[in-house]
Amino acid sequence: MEQTELAGQREVLAGAVTTRERARIAGELHDVVAHGVSMMTLGVGAGRMIMEKDPARARETLRVAEESGRQTLLELQRILVLLREEGGLTGARTPQPKLSDLCDLLAEVRTAGLRVDVVEDGRPVELGLALELSAYRIVQEALSNTLRHARARSAHVTLRWRPGFLDVLVRDDGEAVPVPAALSVGTGLLGMRERATMFGGTLEARPLPEGGFEVRARLPTMGETRPGAPPFG
Template sequence: MTTEPIWSEWRRPPPTPTQRRQDIATALAVAAGAVAMTVLTNSMGAFTSDKTPHLTEQLAWSVALTIPLILRRRYPMIVMLLVGALFIAAQSRQIGDNFSPSVVLFFAIFTAGGWAPNHRAATYARIGVIVVMFAWLGLALTGLLAGPKPAFEDAAGPLDPVLAWVLYSLGLNLLYFLSAYFFGELTWLAARRLAELEFRTEQLRLSQEQNTRGALVAERMRIARDLHDVVAHHVSVMGIQAGAARRVLDTDRDLARTALETVEQTARTSIGELRGLLGVLRAEADTGTDVSAAPGLEQVPDLVANARSAGLVVEHGTYGEPRPVPPGVALSAYRVVQEALTNVVKHAAATKVDVRVRYLDTALEVEVTDDGRGRSAPNGSGFGLVGMRERVSVHGGEFEAGPRRGSGYLVRASLPTSGVDQSGKDGGA
């Protein structure tokens, strides 16, 4: 798995092409608004100074201030410093519109906090710009206080008008700059949390894949051990029958022929089992194999009895004419029923279970249904279903598992038995 980044040193990736196009559109929109505000201000004559430059120069300042926003997320630090310098220069020229430059400066400080790759450097740079702006404000207020005081003819509050004016200017600017800083910080934190969430989501996906592969390998090894037991049984029978045929070959040819026919039939059955075995094995065999007799359909009633002892009402039915099936198929059918009943007992919160074994023309079908929750996988990890599906696929069968309509859960496996006659002989070579 990928090593988790040091999130305190996380660097925000650059903007996407779509975001760059959005910045261009935003800058053009702000520029249009700034031009409109300048025209309106001059048309009203709402100037704060009698030294306001000509309208053409004011429009040039408006465009110069807003155009850097085109690159605000691509080069956020440079744009903030450039806009800050232009802002002070425009204020020095005493242009008529003060609203649009303030909006542009807000955008620049906000973007530097939210998009600068090096967040620590952006923090120092923003603090530096804010300090410079307050120093500029202090100089401006000092200059105004040193000159003739405004009349404040309508003043009626309890504070001195000049003091109130100074406090108002400082408070408004403090709120303005702190808001730009705060929202930039919030944007950066949201982006980092999103990156953390995406990283952990990917880690979880990789972990689930790894766990699923591990469960799959474990189930395949279990299948391999089971099939090994079945094939070992057949090979033992073949050895005994071949030895018997050798001993009576000269004295009882009929008995020798019968023994050899048994060897032939058993060999064909073993070949079918080996095909499944070779389809499963992908690693070295487990040397700790238990070679005890493998369970089959005859042991399904034992599973039903165990489920009943757990407090479940279990119905068990066999449909169709019972007939011998390949041991590997019988073993897989047993394992499917075993796993399904285990899931019901552990996870389904069911009260009633129905176990059905069907002998079809070309297949053996087992089905386990319950009246439990039925809205999710019967076991929390889903590995039981992975194992059952893998086991059925070894024989080229079909597997189905999922919630039933209304309530409950269904597990059904169909295992082909074509080519097997009524005596259990494999009809193919």
């Protein structure tokens, strides 16, 4: 009887692990596809609009859109590899995006027509791979939402390091969407909130009184001070 109960408990535990992993992969799929398709659509649209006035700039915009498509395909291939490797639970994994990759993300967003800058405040600490990926994805999804829904001209990203936690803030100057309405558009904000809470953190999204929208995440951190962290561009 004890062996039967133990086997049952193991089966329940394995099922829970599989469910969490599937949810994680579903979140990855959403973030990768939503961001990549947004960049391609906006890039092609912008290139078409300025083709006659500024052919050189239009060609560069289309080139970046094409590169975004290639990058999206690579990300999707990585996720499919995870799905094939025993349900995504084992096997070698390709490198995940990190906070140091934000400079490339911001360059891509700028090409889509959104002015965006980033400020890092405080002393960075080393993050685990999963936590660093979540921080990156929160910034990525917040900027993707700005591009898709806010009609913003500019956005500002702040990484604020404090003892024991990292604050991630993304603000834009677009049309503020009420939070309940924003949450009903796809799974973007819900996915960001899940990425924060899975590490014991929090995420708030709200329209700003002066106009625009803000996403603010607080993520608990652990680790030693990381000297000489590269600046973000």
